[in-house]
Amino acid sequence: MDHRQPPSAQPFDAADHPGHRGGLGPSVRFDHCPWLFEKEATEEQRAAQRERQRSLDGDSEVGEGCYVAESAAVLPDLLRLGDDSYIAAHAYVTGTLTTGTDCTLNPFTVVRGTVSLGTGVRVGAHTSLLAFNHSTAPDRPIHRQPQTSRGITVGDDVWIGSHVVVVDGVTIGDHCVIGAGAVVTKDVPAWTVAAGNPARRIRDRREPAGRRRETGGADREATGPDVLAGFADTARAQAADLLARSWNGDRYTDRPGVAPTVRAHCDAVEIADLLLSSAPAQLDRAEHIERLTSLQDPETGLVPELGERPPPMDADGFTGEGPALYHVLSVGYALDLLGAAFPRPVRGVRDMTAPQLVARLERLPWRDQAWTAGAWIDSWATAAHWNLRHPDGAGLAPGTLEALFGWLLTRADPWTGMWGSPSGSAGRLQVVNGYYRLTRGSFAQFGVPAPHPERVVDAVLDHARDTRYFGAGRENACNVLDVAHPLWLCARQSGLGGGGEGGYRSAEIRGWAEQRLTAVLARWQDGRGFGFGPGTAGPGPEPGLQGTEMWLAIVWLLADLLGRSEALGYRPRGVHRPEPAAGA
Template sequence: MIDPFEFSPWDFWTRADAAAHDRQRALLSGLGERPGHELGEGCFVSELASVDNDALRLGDRTYVAAGAYLTGSLRAGTDCSINPYAVVRGTVELGDGVRIGAHTSILGFNHTMSDPELPVFRQPLTAKGIRIGDDVWVGSHVVILDGVTVGDHSVLAAGAVVTKDVPAGAIVGGNPAKLLRWRIPPTGPRGDLGARLAAFADRARDQAGDVLDRSWEGSLFADRPGVAPTVRAQADAIEIADLLLGTAPPQAPLETQIERLRGWQDAATGRVPRLCSPAAEPDDPDVAYHVLSVGYALDLLDSGFAHPLTLVTASSAGEIASFVDGLPWGDRAWHAGHWVDALGTALLWSKRRGDALPTGIHESLLGWLVTHADPATGMWGPIGADGSRLQIVNGFYRASRGTFAQFGMPLPYPERVVDTVLAHVRDDRYFRPDRHDACNVLDVAHPLWLTRATGYRAEEVAATARRLLADALDRWVDGEGFGFRAPSRDDPSREASRPGLQGTEMWLATIWYLADLAGVSDALGYRPRGVHRPEPAPL
């Protein structure tokens, strides 16, 4: 019969008999004689554990239960426990009071796979190491990958797959792990903002169901009560549910939502018309935006368009260049960027579908943008005669989102983009707090995020992000979400200030970008995956 203390050694030294104590002391003595091994007072290592370390340090009262598998270099502090069948391999450091649940794997090394001709098991290993702070609870069946640092007082929920650093005091869970809430909220200037963001995100998640229910008309979503359902409202609901709930909207079966979106696409043109229109008018800006909104909504539902998008499949490279050249960059750069965004995203979906594309069409679109960017502003189109940069900044966001950002391409003049955006955000015509709207703030947040790797004017960028973020967080309306525009002291009753799905979807994404620029996005526990995804879209 196996001694139960082998699996539950917590009170071994107070309850086990003298003979068991003697066997354990002998085992510990033998381990301690190995080179690079050091064991503190009151430790326990099960006879049924596999301990094959190159270097091992266990602090006082640290226990290793039956079935545990230890290799590599492990340094553990005092009062740690490694529960049955846990795996701790590679270079791993544990602080004091780290409790590791059963069947957890902490893997402080990794295989390389750079040589496709060589089997993975024959390729070299790398080891960045894993560091876990003090007073950390690691639940059962958790996986922690190489290179991760876990902060003090944090909790890794059962089943979490931890691929990135965990801030001190955080409770994380899921695959990949993300912030669920705070065990100990951060403190200090950064911490205050982080705690405020975490509280906001908890509030938004708790109320996400109410926000969606409010706009559900029984069979379709409307942007808000009292207005007609739209195609975009269905897509916005899917984006909000994905961000806050991690699922499709629960108001309708998943299959129904997918079939509906795919069924609205015009088989002849690939475009999605308005609900109130029998045809997809080629110049309708809503129809152009449906390339993004419906396409990414389907993507979030693990589906895609049913038919080719003739916007790109039926156009030559020369026709695309001519079309972009004829857009109203001189006075309506936002409108021009809107169509470039649709073209770039149509290219993405066409590549995903495997549709035949005319030779050079992608290069034609990107090439036009590179060769026509203004070296003084980094953007397309002129500054307004009144000094306004609204059109070129908003147009830049739309055009760059669908091309450079979506395909992971470098911008031609990133530092000039920063200069232009920071000058624009000082314009009180648009950035007095009660004049903010989701479009204008997103259209500065995204370009600043897209250019962040330059490090140019980084402190000003972060300060701008914190200021805009603090204003945005105050505008959430319980059970309703965000209005597209901030309530205005000039017109407090304006319709666009009423909360709806569009405002909620856009502000949630904007808040993430601003928080990331301020270095505190991990407090939100969500990351955009749809239209506003920060990473290039996979092909």
């Protein structure tokens, strides 16, 4: 580089150091120093830049205050450039690139494949983010090998120095710094300062530079035992106020200002049991039991939503949709935690024959709604579990439970270990989320090993790199739970060695769990708990009972994948219990 190279490029390259004007023409100067454009550009130059942005290839959207260098080869299939971001001179961009606000690709950067950048990301000159790879089978030359792509995800507030290479499949967590010349081949947890080839952790960014802690490696992690114990202590200390916040004087609401629901009452019971080892204080235990048991419809054995009629039954005697399906789980386990049970069996499951069940399984929407199919099985199998425990002894028709597991074991895809098909629009979302619901109610609840566990780990880790659901600021409780539980379940099956060292893809599992756990712990809001997640899915971002109940279980699963769950001092016993249910 000549004298115009920013002096901070050693050992890290500054992303937006003021440039030297010298005698360069305005287009060259702005291309290399685009941070000058907003202050110095003429109206004619601004018009030319707007035309440049309009003429970009592919499905491209460029935010306000952005700059795309004329000399950059920007040839995307899809580009979403957030406000106040720029692509500088001679950058090469193909594939799918999405960024948050205030992101910078400095001169000669290369971005290829599917890459997601969070907010405030600085990518130094001559750095390559290569989100694709070639297969290397020996049966054909490399240039004839098919390409694969898992994507690269970079979180918020990240500085990637000059001449860095980030390879396909890597996630770099929030607040990281990657030193100049590093080759990043593995996930980098949040707050990490990393450098080298291959890149290795130097320190936690929150530690003073040049000083290392003298404690063990786990204690240096942002999710070490001390941090987890402190989080759990905070949650326990605030649990009573959090529950009181969602009590409207008569019933539980997910959060203040919304209507009461059956699930809100059940979530309150789960949170109180998990954190306080007691029933919620708004009612005594007997009153909780009476409230919940009185909700069961005497004819069907199902629990409709408050103020609603029981759902219509299908020809085989069981319902196919609606909140009553999930209430089989939530009310059943809330009563179980309170030391009680449904007073009546679930009639449609009790009376369904094995041929009727198989016919229903064949009709479920596996092709395009695998989550709906998995949720139905979760509800049916959980109702079977409660019926088998019911004191009247008439739990199920002969052979139905065997028919369920026989059908599932013979229909699992041996390449993924799952049921259903991915789609071009949603990827593996329906399949993975459906797998969680299906296996939660069947294999996990009844203690039966799930088929093809290594293939499941492959499929789930591949899905976990989909930036549409796991990009910065896009995670919700369902999507994280539906990855964490399958990884936990399959990592503990025979031959996989768990999530510890030496297990199947254990380093990747642990890296993913570390990043998610760091992010989750930072989302707790004092006195309010956890929000479900961004966007309009589920209850949304406002903290409430559902988000708190789900994320508390997720924290345990992630911590257990890392071998640190004992530090939390709690273990889920309800809907999200890790071991088979008692009596299953």
